[in-house]
Amino acid sequence: MGTSHRPAARVICLDAAHRVLLLRWRDPFDGRLLWELPGGGIEPGESPLAAARRELAEETGLDPAAVLDLSVAVARDVRWNGKRYTGTELFFLAQYAEERPPLVRTGLLPDEEASLDTHAWIAWSDLDSHPEPVEPPQLLSVLGDLMPEGPWRESVEGPRRDTG
DSSP states (O other), X not given: OEEEOOOEEEEEEXXXXXXXXXXXXXXXXXXXXXXXXXXXXXXXXXXXXHHHHHHHHHXXXXXXXXXXXXXXXXXXXXXXXXXXXXXXXXXXXXXXSSSSOOOOOTXXXXXXXXXXXXXXXXXXXXXXXXXXXXXXTTHXXXXXXXXXXXXXXXXXXXXXOOOO
């Protein structure tokens, strides 16, 4: 299995109830299922933010203007379609005012459409206990880095101790 790296950007989408949007892909190589955030490769000459917004619109139809210009670098090591992808990807945050905004798949390429199985808005508190693999495994921690004052703060940092 070959190893490669391509610059990529992903988006953590939060709905009004702080659910996280995950897409479930079926690997065309071995049929393995993978839950992952919307996102993908950065095209030559494209900024990471522009790539995140473009990929979000293509894969979900959600408003790309909601993607904030704030990112966290995340080390990745993922197997997909017979290849191993390693390297750093940038993760962005988008927040939506409604609960479970509907998705539209009209921007997918034919191979993406064949591989995208389903999607789900997952409660942030269920990310660490999801029954199927979620990429990246440290997603809750990445969310805490992007939005440290969110309701997940204690889950990411651990309980605060009274020192007084």
